[in-house]
Amino acid sequence: MRKLFTLRLVGINVACWLLAATTVLAQGVRGRVIDGATRSAIPGATIVVMNTSVGATADANGDYSLKLDPGNYTLRVSFVGYQTASVPVTVSSGEPVVANVTLSDAAESLGEVVVIGSRSTQVRTSVETVAPVDIIQSRDLVATGQVDITQQLNFVAPSFNSSRQTVADGTDHIDPATIRGLGPDQVLVLLNGKRRHNQALINVNGTIGRGSVGTDMNAIPSAAVERIEVLRDGAASQYGSDAIAGVINLRLKERPGTSVIAQVGQQYKGDGQVAQIGVNHGIKIGQKGGFLSLTGEFRHRGATKRAGDYNGPVYVNWNVARATGETDAAYIARRQGLYDQDQTRIRANNFDLSDNMLIGNSQVDNIGGFLNARLPITAKTSFYATGGINYRNGKAAGFYRYPFQTSQVITALYPNGFLPNIESKINDQSLLAGVSGESKGYRWDISNVYGGNSFRFDVTNSNNASQFAQGANAQTNFYAGTLSFYQNTANASVAKDYGSSVGLKSFNVAVGAEYRMDFYRIRNGEEASYRNFDPASGRAGGAQVFPGFQPANAVNASRNVVGAYIDIETDLSERLLVNTAARYENYSDFGGNLAAKLAARYKFTDAFSLRGAISNGFRAPSLHQRQFSAISTVFVSTGQGLEPRQTGTFRNDSPIAQAFGVPSLTAERSVNYSVGVTSQPLSNLSITIDTYQIDIRDRIIYSNQFTRGTSGAGLIVANILNAAGQQEVNAAQFFANAVNTRTRGIDIVVATSPRLNKGTLDLTFAANFNETRLTGDIKRPANLPNDAVFGNFLFNRQDSARLTLAQPKSKIAFTANYRLNKFGAVLRLTRFGEVATYDPANPLLDEFFSPKLVTDFSVSYRVFKNLTATLGANNILDVYPDKLQKTAQPTPSRFGSAVLDNSSFGRFVYSRNATQFGFNGGYYFLNLSASF
Structure with missing residues (x-):
C-alpha cells in the first residue's frame, strides 16, 4: 500500500x-x-x-x-x-x-509508527502526533518511475517541490528542493536522524532558491533508502538551524537479503535517456540484532533539448540602437540593411538556427556507494555507523556565443561562434559513527558525523576572448576553480521516561548537546580562466560562460557552533499529549539564538483529535553566504533581450559591501503557528488537515546588479567600484538580510483502503495550498539613497515574484494503487498550480502560467517469486507548461517599433525562471526489481 x-x-x-x-x-x-x-x-x-x-x-x-x-x-x-x-x-x-x-490485507487503520519529531519511546501514528509527519516507503519512491530522490519526492509529497533548472551554471547539476514554498536552506535534512551536510554550491543564478545553499539529497543512492520521513513543522528547537519549514529524514535499509533495482527509459521525444541500477545487500551479524547493509548505485541521465529556433543576429548585429538625431526611416533602413547582410551570411554558411542552444536537462552520470551497520557490544549497547561516497559528472551548456559578439568570440577559433559547456565534478563523502545504549531506564547516544561536498568547475568548448592574438591556437578548455564545504558534528544525548514515577502514562525528558564545525573553501581557477590579457582591446577576459574564480576570490574559512537542547513530551492524560522543547545555539561568527516550541494534541474521541503548535525558529547564514565572491558573466533582461554583464559578487564583509553600507549578516528568524485536525471515522479511512502560518524576518537575499553608469545612481556605483580597483566590473552584488515574508497554507491528506473481494486497492488524496507574500519594508544599504532606482538594484519586481510566485501555489495529488495476486497497477494524477514571473522593471513582460494536470500510470507483474517487472509512463499524456507569451519576433517590418521578448530571440519556448514540473514532456520506462 x-x-x-x-x-x-x-x-x-x-x-x-x-x-x-x-x-x-x-x-x-x-x-x-x-x-x-x-x-x-x-x-x-x-x-x-x-x-x-x-x-x-x-x-x-x-x-x-x-x-x-x-x-x-x-x-x-x-x-x-x-x-x-x-x-x-x-x-x-x-x-x-x-x-x-x-x-492480512485491507488496512483497518491507516498509519505506521512515527519516529521523527519525537524523542519519546511511545508508539504513535500520524493521527496521534502533535505535528504532521509523512512517511514515504521505498516502494512508493520506486513506483514514481523517477530515479533521483528529489524527483521521487516531488511526485509523492505535495508540500515538497523540486524542479530541474536549465542554463543556470552549477544549479543545472544540483536540484533546488523546498517545502511549503520556502527556500532550499529553510528545510533541514537528516540521514538516519543525524544532520546532513550542505552542498558546496550556492545558487547565484535566476532560479528557485536564488542566493541559498541547499542539501544535495541526490548524492544518496535511492536504492539505499528504506523510507523517508517528512516533518512539516518548524523544528529549530528540536533539531537546530535550517528547520524553519520542516525536516526531511532519510532512513537507510537495515534488513538482510539482496535487492536489485534497474530501470531504463527515455522521453517521448527520443532524448533524455535514463539508465539506473542499484544493488543493496544486507548481512545479518551475529544473533543479537547486528547487521551490515551495503548499497551501490549507478545513474545516467541524458540531456534533453527543448530550445526554439533562433531568430536573432548571428554574423552581423542588426539589433542596434537608434543613433542620436536619426530619423525613423533612416533607422529602419539601416537595420534592414544589416539584417539582410546577416541573412545572406547565415545562408552561405549553412548556420543551423534550430540547434545552437541546449535548453532542458543537463547530462549527468552519478555513481555512489553507502554502508549502514549496527554491531551490539553488550546486551544493551550498540555501535553503529553510516558512510557513503558519491561522484557525479555533469555537463551543461550556457548561452551560445555568436560571431557578431566580437568582444566574446575569437572568430579565428570559432568562425561560426560556439556553445560553451560547464562540466562539473561533484564529490560527496560522509561518515557517521556512534554508540548508543540503555542503562537503568536512561537511553543515551554519542555520535560524530563528518561529511562534505566539493564542486569542481571545468569550462570546455569556450575561449578567453582577450587571447584573440593567438587566433586558432587560443585555449579552449579551462579549469575554473573548486568550491568545497565540509562539516563535523559531534552529538551527545540522554533521555528517560519518568511516567511511572510521576503517575503518568509517559513523561519523557531528553537533553542533548552538540558541537559543530563548518569549513568552506574556494580554490581559484587557472590564470587563463579569469585573466584579461589585453584590457585595452575591449574584449572580455576569462573563460566565456563561467569566468574562473580569481585569487582574490579564494577563501578558506571556518566557524564553530555550540548548542544544547531539552525536549519534554508527556501524556498528561489519556486524551492530552503535550510536547515542549527549547534549544540554544551559539555561532562563532555572528552570535547566539534561542528557539522554543510548545505543541499539543487533544483526542476528543478515538476518531477525532485536535492538534496545534507554536514555535520560533532561526536559520543561521551559511558560510557560503558570508564568504562567497566571484566575477561572472550574468545575462540580464533588458526588455529587448538578454544583455551580458561582468558582475562581481563581493563578500558581505568586503570593503565594497561596507562602502555600500551593507551590515554584517545575521540569522533569519521565524515564528511558526499550526492548527490541525486528525480523524479516523472508519477503520480504513484516515484524514489529516493542518493549517499553518510562517512569519520570517530578515530573510537573506542575493541582491541584483548595482550597475555602474555616468550619472545619478550609476555614477555612485562606478565611484565605489573604481575606488576598489574594479574598473572592469560592470555591476556589484552581495548578500544581505533585506526582506520579511509571511507564508500561509493548508495541508490535506485523505487515505483509505476500501474492502474488495479480490485484490487490494489503496487510495490517497493529498494536497498543499500555500501563499507567500512580502511584509514590511525592504531593508536598504545604509549608504545609498532611498530611492526607487537603488531599490530595484537591491530587490526588484523579479526578485519579489521569485519568492512569492515562482513555485506552485498548490499541488494536488490523487493516487490509486491496485494489487491482485501477481498483478499491480498504479495511477497517479498530480495537479501543479499556477506560477508566474515578473520582469525586473516592465510589467508588460510579466508572464503567467496556468495549472497543469500530469498523469502517471504503470503496471507491474511478478514474473517470478523474486522478480517483478514494471512498465509505465510518467506524464503519459505528454503535458507541457504554458509557452512564453511575450515572444514577439523581430522582423524587418517591426524594426521601427520596440519588441517585447522574453524568449531571447526565440531560444526559450518555456520559462526557465519558474517551472512547475519541468518541460521535457512524457517519459516511458521499464523497471525490474528483484529480492533474494
Missing part, C-alpha cells in the same frame, strides 16, 4: 504462534512475518517492542530477531497495506521465543 504523508495503522485477521524452548543459549524473540492470503514472506515488515527503543525489520525471507532481557513484552508488527498486529510475548532465560506473525 502506497503511503503518503500518513502512516497507516493496520488491522484485520492476525494469527500468531508462540513457542518456547529450554536450552540456555540467548534471550530474545525471533520469528517470521507472512502474508495471510499468499503465505509468502513480507520483507521489510516493522517489528517494534512497545515502550522500549528496541525494534527490527524483517529480512528478505520475512525473518526477524530481537534481543531482550527476560520479561513480558508486546510486539507491534506492521507493514503498509496490512493489519497491524499486537503480539504479547514472554521472554525467559534460554533459547529465543519464536513468534511467527500472519498479517
